[in-house]
């Protein structure tokens with residue numbers, strides 16, 4: 221059984237900075253205001269805020285789309301979706317320990333931009349949650365390309381090492397899943 225090591229306080233600080241920068245770069249790239257981006261209704265959480273079934277082994281993040289419907293109404297308009305980007309602290313910490321030159325800021329910046337691209341593509345119906353495994357792989361490659369394009373406009377220390385790591389890593393960046401939840 222692998223351990224579920226969590227980020228410490230300083231690491232959380234670093235991740236908060238990479239979330240901030242990721243949102244800014246994604247907004248610039250898609251020409252969205254921060255408010256427009258936030259309308260995609262997502263949350264970015266690290267291990268400390270994940271429930272046991274949101275923690276996975278064998279990927280660095282998981283994006284979950286929760287589908288729900290408010291209890292006191294039967295109208296479709298009252299249904300709501302939101303995305304939760306579940307950062308897998310333990311996998312990221314292990315990768316950084318094993319890989320010289322891989323730094324937390326650059327690595328989580330890559331991961332968070334990648335997940336935001338998934339969410340934007342889902343909400344624009346460019347990506348389908350019920351895709352076949354082959355389609356999912358093709359989409360993963362497209363999301364990676366977009367993420368590279370977003371990052372290529374900026375010089376971020378350590379990004380080259382992140383891209384080298386992604387090319388060599390046998391672990392996928394993420395797992396994408398749909399959870400139907402009725403409240």
Ligand SMILES: [Zn+2]
Nearest residue numbers: 360363393394
């Ligand atoms: Zn992905």
